[in-house]
Amino acid sequence: QVQLVESGGGLVQAGGSLRLSCTVSGGTFSRYVMGWFRQAPGKAREFVAAISWTRGNPSYADSVKGRFTISRDNAKNTVYLQMNSLKPEDTAVHYCAAVYRGNGIPHVTPGAYEYWGQGTQVTVSS
Numbered sequence: 001q002v003q004l005v006e007s008g009g010g011l012v013q014a015g016g017s018l019r020l021s022c023t024v025s026g027g028t029f030s031r032y033v034m035g036w037f038r039q040a041p042g043k044a045r046e047f048v049a050a051i052s053w054t055r056g057n058p059s060y061a062d063s064v065k066g067r068f069t070i071s072r073d074n075a076k077n078t079v080y081l082q083m084n085s086l087k088p089e090d091t092a093v094h095y096c097a098a099v100y101r102g103n104g105i106p107h108v109t110p111g112a113y114e115y116w117g118q119g120t121q122v123t124v125s126s
Helices: none
Strands: 003-007 010-013 018-025 032-039 046-051 068-073 078-083 092-100 120-125
Touching: 003 092, 018 032, 018 092, 018 120, 032 068, 032 078, 046 068, 046 078
Parallel strands: 010 120
Antiparallel strands: 003 018, 018 078, 032 046, 032 092, 068 078, 092 120
């Protein structure tokens, strides 16, 4: 059974940084497309970033380009989301997601993913 566990969320002031981690167990991590999504209260879940298991470029939402960086460490079965220059509008529960192989594409839609973590809260104060 594949399990995803996120960590690293918290409260930070605007302009600050956080690094989220998501560790995967129960599957062949090196062959998973990994994604980060977020959901603010009263809003739909939205795409943040995704990274393939191939050597292709990651995908980012326009709202986070230049501020967030997604990366993976296959030896640690972990995907990271480095978040810099945080803004109050980044406040949301952030979720990690995975899909096996996924055609090697860093998918941007939630429906493309098979497995989800429980989420970690990120709160940015102004």
